[in-house]
């Protein structure tokens with residue numbers, strides 16, 4: 001039994017390739033005891049993989065496409081994770097989707113399905129969760145977004161880059177299907193901005209953007225080198241009514257709705273003519289599920305742009321004013337966010353996603369505004385009644 005497991009383990013492409021590298025280093029001329037210790041330290045995956053050998057083979061062999069996936073969402077208490085868990089639980093069953101984060105979940109989230117503490121910087125804890133829960137899909141949402149990332153570069157580098165390395169290694173070792181979102185922020189001032197295609201110059205000027213280009217490239221590298229089933233969508237700015245954004249450049253497009261309903265006044269931190277690609281959360285989460293379920297042969301790429309609409313603060317304000325004519329909008333520009341927005345795409349070309357796996361958005365600007373106001377309006381009426 002042990003023999004069979006070790007054989008299966010050695011058959012995993014990632015282990016095979018990494019074992020070769022380790023062997024080569026160990027067999028290099030003049031390589032004695034001391035040198036082998038150095039080699040093992042250099043190939044730092046080695047201790048991680050040796051200790052998880054039997055579990056790794058079990059998981060990679062046992063997953064069948066006809067089974068429901070067992071999903072782990074990291075960073076699940078942010079703007080997107082709770083909504084994604086709800087959608088995936090509807091499809092795969094409540095107990096097949098585990099939300100995780102380093103924050104304490106609100107009561108309604110805690111009672112809505114499995115929640116677990118997971119710090120993506122803690123490799124062993126992450127591995128334990130994947131093994132004990134027989135995880136087959138990993139949706140990696142933990143990140144520091146563009147504006148908060150610029151405010152704390154060392155933390156953004158740790159979470160967005162070191163954390164991603166842990167995720168990639170775990171996913172490769174355990175044969176997981178891995179989704180990592182990228183962003184319009186993975187492009188920079190030298191990228192074509194209107195429209196921005198999938199493949200072009202990517203020289204972002206934020207730690208967030210740099211870390212996301214790194215994630216795209218590392219995921220694709222692991223896919224080609226080790227067969228990791230890596231899938232990635234570049235999201236536009238996401239707009240949601242029942243979850244708050246986590247400190248990005250596109251956050252204004254959520255805040256305007258709350259302020260419009262609650263105070264009738266909104267102070268915008270971007271210039272009125274700053275055009276950015278945006279999407280309603282339901283479209284974003286559906287796209288995520290669709291690309292995760294897409295047959296591998298339909299994916300001509302592993303990283304796709306997706307888009308729904310593009311607008312400026314002025315255009316958004318005018319659309320909101322059609323419903324709430326008394327809304328007053330003023331502008332107080334945040335230079336950090338403005339500089340970031342000025343380097344990002346104005347329009348996103350998502351034709352590859354539309355052609356390859358039939359991506360199609362449901363919400364344009366008028367439907368987005370109507371939906372947001374209905375949701376926030378009814379919510380504030382309930383709050384006032386209570």
Ligand SMILES: NC(=O)C1=CN([C@@H]2O[C@H](COP(=O)(O)OP(=O)(O)OC[C@H]3O[C@@H](n4cnc5c(N)ncnc54)[C@H](O)[C@@H]3O)[C@@H](O)[C@H]2O)C=CC1
Pocket residue numbers: 074075076077078079080081100101102103118119120121140141142143144145159163181182183184234235236237238239244245246247248250
């Ligand atoms: N919301 C948006 O407009 C867009 C989001 N994305 C991407 O989608 C993903 C999810 O985004 P949001 O939910 O908006 O982000 P968010 O900022 O709202 O949430 C991120 C979560 O990561 C968690 N986190 C931070 N450090 C962690 C650690 N060490 N271990 C585990 N969790 C940790 C935080 O506690 C937080 O709950 C991110 O990767 C983001 O880059 C991409 C483009 C647009």
Ligand SMILES: CC(=O)[C@H](N)C(=O)O
Pocket residue numbers: 145146147183184185208235236237238247248249250251
């Ligand atoms: C577009 C994003 O990635 C995010 N909302 C941000 O503004 O940082």
